[in-house]
């Protein structure tokens with residue numbers, strides 16, 4: 001089963017971007033780890049990152065049209081983008097919202113997510129493990145569905 005891991009703005013700078021908050025792994029390293037982890041779960045993982053809202057919306061439409069499960073870190077769009085929320089609302093398969101940092105323990109503006117009402121579930125504050133937990137949950141849910 002194909003699964004998209006979609007990362008929003010500034011996540012391409014992982015490793016260099018506030019490493020005390022977001023860790024020292026680069027986006028390329030994150031992608032390689034997740035592809036590897038996903039193949040152990042029988043999932044074909046595609047990891048993509050963009051700073052452009054229109055591109056992310058296109059990927060969410062693609063996921064909706066092809067019924068692909070998604071792990072989404074909407075980054076800053078989480079907190080203000082109704083356009084990303086509207087695209088997520090069209091989902092036709094599970095979508096798990098992931099944040100590397102614990103957004104509830106940071107600035108007030110990070111506590112609100114426009115995405116959460118439309119997500120299957122949310123994981124925040126567990127760093128890269130959050131992506132792995134999301135992929136494991138998706139694999140379990142796909143297996144149960146196919147039982």
Ligand code: DQA
Nearest residue numbers: 010074075076099100101110
């Ligand atoms: C983030 C948290 C957001 O508040 C922030 O804008 C990001 C990354 C996270 O992964 O912790 O860019 O989504």
